[in-house]
Amino acid sequence: MSSNDRPAASSIHCRNVTVRFAPSSVAVDRVELTIQSGEIVSLIGPSGCGKTTLLRAIAGLQPMTEGQVELDPVAIASEGQIGFVFQQPGLLPWASTLQNVLLPLELIGRGTCRQRREAAQHALESVKLADARDKRPHELSGGMQMRASIARALVTHPRILLLDEPFAALDDMLRNELGRLLLSLWQQQQFTAVMVTHNISESILLSRRIAVMRDGVLESVIDNPIAWPRSPSQMRTPEFAQFFGVVSDSLRGPSSSPTLRTQEEAS
Ligand SMILES: Nc1ncnc2c1ncn2[C@@H]1O[C@H](COP(=O)(O)OP(=O)(O)OP(=O)(O)O)[C@@H](O)[C@H]1O
Numbered sequence: 525m526s527s528n529d530r531p532a533a534s535s536i537h538c539r540n541v542t543v544r545f546a547p548s549s550v551a552v553d554r555v556e557l558t559i560q561s562g563e564i565v566s567l568i569g570p571s572g573c574g575k576t577t578l579l580r581a582i583a584g585l586q587p588m589t590e591g592q593v594e595l596d597p598v599a600i601a602s603e604g605q606i607g608f609v610f611q612q613p614g615l616l617p618w619a620s621t622l623q624n625v626l627l628p629l630e631l632i633g634r635g636t637c638r639q640r641r642e643a644a645q646h647a648l649e650s651v652k653l654a655d656a657r658d659k660r661p662h663e664l665s666g667g668m669q670m671r672a673s674i675a676r677a678l679v680t681h682p683r684i685l686l687l688d689e690p691f692a693a694l695d696d697m698l699r700n701e702l703g704r705l706l707l708s709l710w711q712q713q714q715f716t717a718v719m720v721t722h723n724i725s726e727s728i729l730l731s732r733r734i735a736v737m738r739d740g741v742l743e744s745v746i747d748n749p750i751a752w753p754r755s756p757s758q759m760r761t762p763e764f765a766q767f768f769g770v771v772s773d774s775l776r777g778p779s780s781s782p783t784l785r786t787q788e789e790a791s
Pocket residue numbers: 545551569570571572573574575576577578
């Protein structure tokens with residue numbers, strides 16, 4: 525797909541999203557959140573607070589007890605417009621890197637065989653894996669497997685990219701490298717992204733806003749003041765350290781961060 529016919533990004537509107545797995549336990553509690561077109565938003569919060577469940581609800585993978593997720597334009601819920609990157613790369617072990625990346629295009633039957641191979645080859649080049657196209661997953665390092673997983677998610681040029689702790693299993697150096705890669709792919713493709721992470725630095729480096737969840741509730745949405753374009757070198761600046769403190773306080777609870785205002789309070 526050329527840059528001219530590449531679809532624009534899409535906005536996401538969570539309205540009163542509620543997910544109960546049992547009558548007495550609510551995993552996601554009446555979440556109201558709008559993610560603007562082309563925006564990257566991180567979801568952070570303590571383990572079990574409902575981040576993955578909310579992300580899966582946005583993806584249409586998790587039925588909701590109440591509420592709805594509206595995508596604008598609506599039609600993007602159609603195949604190929606939402607990419608998902610999981611914590612585990614989940615590559616097919618018997619298939620080559622190229623075949624793994626080709627898979628989404630084959631599943632939705634987009635283009636001719638030759639066009640699909642060109643698109644997959646291009647996706648591999650964009651994550652710097654062109655030389656590994658014929659290797660099987662077990663021949664790739666953890667970072668290479670995750671890059672292949674990102675290429676597979678982006679090969680269809682989705683308008684929305686959802687990421688569930690994509691770099692959690694990687695060391696800090698690889699995290700930074702893949703963070704830089706994700707930012708560069710976002711600059712090229714301008715998708716809307718929602719990323720679940722436990723890593724505060726990663727959430728600050730990659731996102732424009734940080735949504736803090738606790739016990740299923742969306743407690744606050746914090747505007748990220750760090751300037752764009754982003755690069756891992758910013759992690760060493762006083763501004764970054766200061767904002768890191770703000771996000772840490774918000775994770776500890778509302779009483780420890782009296783100056784924080786939610787998105788809704790600010791508007
Ligand atoms: N399929 C399920 N059936 C029953 N309960 C579930 C299911 N999936 C999640 N839960 C529960 O819902 C709550 C939220 O889980 P979720 O995985 O969304 O949290 P999380 O914030 O992503 O956690 P973590 O950071 O540890 O991955 C938890 O109490 C969890 O036990």
